[in-house]
Amino acid sequence: MNPELRRLLLIEFQGYRLVILPTVLAGVFGLAYFLNDYRFDAGTSFLATAGFFALVFIWGTRQAAECVLQEINNKTWVPQRMSSLSAWSMTWAKLAGSTAFTWLGGAVCLGVYAASNAEWWDTRRIVTSVALYAATGILAQTVCFLISLSAIQRRREFGRVHVVSYQFLGMLCALPPLYIGLSATGGEGILDVINWHGQYLGLPQFMAIFTGAFTLWGLIGVWALMRAELQEPLGPWLWIAFTAFTMAFFGGLRSLPVGPNTPIAFYDFPSIPTVVAMIGVLLIYVAGLTESKNRIRLRRLHGAVQARQWPAALLRVPRAAVTIVIVGLGVWIAAANFSDYTEVRGRDLHLMYAALLIFACRDMLIMYFVCLGRRDGRGEGLTLMVLIVVYILVPETVGIEMLDLLIPVFSPFGENPTWWTIAAPALETAGAGWLVAHRWRKTVGAHRNTAAPAAPVSNAADA
Amino acid sequence: MTPPLVSVEDLAFDYPTKRALFDINVTISRGGITALVGPNGAGKTTLINCLAGLHEPIEGAVMFDGIEVATSPRQAHRRMGYLPDFYGLYDELTVRQCLEHGAEMRGINRREAATRAETAAAKLNVADRLDEKVGALSRGLTQRAAIARTIIHEPEFLILDEPAAGLDPDARQQLSALFRRLRDDGMTLLISSHILAELEDYCTDMIIIRDGRILDHGEAATDAAPPRRIVIELAEPNARFEALIKAAANTRLVELDGLTATIYMSGGRIAQVALLKHMIDAGMPVASFGDIKERLQDAYQRAVHNETGGASDGGSDGDTS
Numbered sequence: 001m002n003p004e005l006r007r008l009l010l011i012e013f014q015g016y017r018l019v020i021l022p023t024v025l026a027g028v029f030g031l032a033y034f035l036n037d038y039r040f041d042a043g044t045s046f047l048a049t050a051g052f053f054a055l056v057f058i059w060g061t062r063q064a065a066e067c068v069l070q071e072i073n074n075k076t077w078v079p080q081r082m083s084s085l086s087a088w089s090m091t092w093a094k095l096a097g098s099t100a101f102t103w104l105g106g107a108v109c110l111g112v113y114a115a116s117n118a119e120w121w122d123t124r125r126i127v128t129s130v131a132l133y134a135a136t137g138i139l140a141q142t143v144c145f146l147i148s149l150s151a152i153q154r155r156r157e158f159g160r161v162h163v164v165s166y167q168f169l170g171m172l173c174a175l176p177p178l179y180i181g182l183s184a185t186g187g188e189g190i191l192d193v194i195n196w197h198g199q200y201l202g203l204p205q206f207m208a209i210f211t212g213a214f215t216l217w218g219l220i221g222v223w224a225l226m227r228a229e230l231q232e233p234l235g236p237w238l239w240i241a242f243t244a245f246t247m248a249f250f251g252g253l254r255s256l257p258v259g260p261n262t263p264i265a266f267y268d269f270p271s272i273p274t275v276v277a278m279i280g281v282l283l284i285y286v287a288g289l290t291e292s293k294n295r296i297r298l299r300r301l302h303g304a305v306q307a308r309q310w311p312a313a314l315l316r317v318p319r320a321a322v323t324i325v326i327v328g329l330g331v332w333i334a335a336a337n338f339s340d341y342t343e344v345r346g347r348d349l350h351l352m353y354a355a356l357l358i359f360a361c362r363d364m365l366i367m368y369f370v371c372l373g374r375r376d377g378r379g380e381g382l383t384l385m386v387l388i389v390v391y392i393l394v395p396e397t398v399g400i401e402m403l404d405l406l407i408p409v410f411s412p413f414g415e416n417p418t419w420w421t422i423a424a425p426a427l428e429t430a431g432a433g434w435l436v437a438h439r440w441r442k443t444v445g446a447h448r449n450t451a452a453p454a455a456p457v458s459n460a461a462d463a
Numbered sequence: 464m465t466p467p468l469v470s471v472e473d474l475a476f477d478y479p480t481k482r483a484l485f486d487i488n489v490t491i492s493r494g495g496i497t498a499l500v501g502p503n504g505a506g507k508t509t510l511i512n513c514l515a516g517l518h519e520p521i522e523g524a525v526m527f528d529g530i531e532v533a534t535s536p537r538q539a540h541r542r543m544g545y546l547p548d549f550y551g552l553y554d555e556l557t558v559r560q561c562l563e564h565g566a567e568m569r570g571i572n573r574r575e576a577a578t579r580a581e582t583a584a585a586k587l588n589v590a591d592r593l594d595e596k597v598g599a600l601s602r603g604l605t606q607r608a609a610i611a612r613t614i615i616h617e618p619e620f621l622i623l624d625e626p627a628a629g630l631d632p633d634a635r636q637q638l639s640a641l642f643r644r645l646r647d648d649g650m651t652l653l654i655s656s657h658i659l660a661e662l663e664d665y666c667t668d669m670i671i672i673r674d675g676r677i678l679d680h681g682e683a684a685t686d687a688a689p690p691r692r693i694v695i696e697l698a699e700p701n702a703r704f705e706a707l708i709k710a711a712a713n714t715r716l717v718e719l720d721g722l723t724a725t726i727y728m729s730g731g732r733i734a735q736v737a738l739l740k741h742m743i744d745a746g747m748p749v750a751s752f753g754d755i756k757e758r759l760q761d762a763y764q765r766a767v768h769n770e771t772g773g774a775s776d777g778g779s780d781g782d783t784s
Binding site: 001003004006007010011014074075076077078079080081082083084085230231232294295296299300303375376377 | 477547556560563565
């Protein structure tokens with residue numbers, strides 16, 4: 001048995017917990033059962049759902065988010081980093097072990113949920129619903145674990161606020177597919193069928209594919225970050241593969257949806273290149289916001305480039321830069337292959353895609369400029385504020401809606417794209433690039449000059 | 464000549480806000496106990512983290528028996544043990560569970576792990592506490608359990624960061640005996656501390672670090688290592704005593720306490736004889752004149768004095784901080 005899994009199970013399944021959880025669940029469900037004339041019904045179904053949420057989505061995500069953070073806070077992480085356990089063994093043992101107890105309670109809740117609906121639903125619907133709850137629970141916990149591991153690449157001190165924010169993000173990823181999937185399991189949902197890469201799929205089926213695929217990617221991401229913690233970092237290849245996969249996954253969504261109650265707005269679904277560009281740009285911002293930008297990492301990159309040690313440079317190259325290249329390529333391929341979709345209402349969207357990418361470049365440069373100005377490299381919050389000012393406050397204040405010429409300066413989404421749609425953000429990007437280059441020279445490139453000369457070393461034995 | 468077990472070459476390490484280690488070049492011989500000493504904030508723990516492959520240096524390399532630690536940390540970890548200044552045990556588990564977990568995490572199979580746990584516990588005198596929860600142990604016992612966990616995979620190189628911090632004198636004495644036993648078993652130890660008195664009993668080598676730089680590196684105490692520490696005692700007070708010592712060549716006054724003066728003297732035995740003759744010729748009532756073995760504290764003070772030009776003189780309480 002995996003020793004880390006055994007340790008976590010020993011800690012999780014001990015003491016008062018083993019008595020309290022079964023007692024509480026048996027008490028609540030038993031009472032509801034007796035009060036409902038000895039039958040499970042909608043009331044117990046609601047209680048079971050609430051119990052599952054509390055145990056798996058709230059407690060479980062907290063356990064997943066904290067499983068390494070607690071080790072850091074309790075100073076037990078260093079011995080683990082020096083262990084012989086592989087990154088993959090560490091990954092699954094920590095995720096399964098830290099959340100096992102919550103799943104024990106969650107399984108009881110799902111059992112009561114299934115029993116409560118057995119009278120009205122067919123078996124397929126029950127199995128689909130239970131599977132959706134379980135799969136999205138795993139997705140939420142995996143995402144929380146992923147985000148917490150990503151955070152420890154940048155900082156080593158964590159409080160309750162951090163954990164809660166990771167839980168929120170985990171639930172943000174998992175609850176929409178759960179809601180959409182459940183809404184269609186009975187056929188009365190607003191969205192029934194989806195066209196994905198030419199295949200017509202039921203929404204629960206599509207959500208199962210979505211949840212399964214992104215849970216798998218979440219686990220791969222955790223494994224990659226665990227490797228970094230165990231001093232075996234990987235290059236950008238996994239991130240590149242994830243970016244390409246995500247663009248291809250969402251790029252396959254067409255004509256959403258074709259159900260009988262479909263709102264008309266959904267027929268005007270964005271073109272394939274537009275979806276690819278939007279998802280790709282979102283990934284650029286995710287990469288930029290989550291990766292470490294501290295000077296040490298950048299100095300190592302600078303040193304590796306200067307020494308022409310390309311494998312070492314590739315390990316440290318900013319993921320945002322890599323993502324811009326991959327997204328550019330992806331959008332180009334999508335636009336080249338699905339050109340019939342690239343003109344909407346007479347607008348040439350090629351210019352808009354290019355502008356979108358150039359704006360993303362500019363924003364990443366602004367982020368690096370801000371982060372390089374801080375010794376700890378953490379300037380993401382300030383960057384977001386700058387971007388809010390640039391994208392929202394300034395255009396609102398000067399009223400650019402009245403001046404077509406100014407729109408491309410602040411937004412890639414102009415009504416009538418022209419060469420200026422690209423030239424304006426390109427000029428801004430060049431300016432931001434110049435600022436970053438200047439700051440880079442001062443803080444990263446010139447670090448050797450800041451080091452004091454070494455003290456003479458005496459050797460008592462030689463003296 | 465046996466190559467050193469650990470060799471640090473031109474090592475530099477940066478934190479985002481400052482450089483923590485500057486061009487470190489040291490070697491650690493096999494089978495010895497090396498003390499890593501320096502005041503708080505000197506860079507001891509950072510250097511240890513680089514040696515253990517937990518920090519990646521910005522420049523330079525750490526070689527552990529031919530393995531570059533930064534590029535193959537896991538290969539090096541298999542043959543290393545590291546006890547951080549916090550013990551890193553799980554309070555909710557028993558000592559036995561912690562030791563078995565530690566062994567299995569080092570790749571030892573379950574059956575062998577149980578045997579190793581008992582052996583290590585016996586070595587550290589915690590065999591009678593194997594089934595007690597770690598959280599219920601005293602600090603001294605927790606620390607012994609942590610060392611047992613650190614040596615359970617029988618590493619060749621053991622790094623201990625402030626192992627005696629917070630221990631009572633009895634526990635420290637037991638710890639000294641343990642370190643000697645581990646060395647006799649063939650282990651190489653690196654022990655970081657800022658309490659020099661406790662290191663004196665067992666250290667064979669010493670590395671002094673301050674402000675991220677190595678000030679001194681060599682054998683911890685050797686009769687051949689000048690300058691000598693000499694104590695001169697007068698039979699009765701003499702007003703010219705201090706002036707005479709200060710004026711003498713090759714000497715530096717460390718302490719003058721009434722009739723007794725402690726000095727550092729370089730130049731070997733001949734210079735020592737010359738000084739004694741000079742004092743007697745000058746009419747000093749010398750009652751005793753002899754060199755004493757240099758203590759770690761003295762070597763530390765001397766190294767720091769050389770670095771700061773005498774500003775660090777004084778303070779001999781065995782604590783560098």
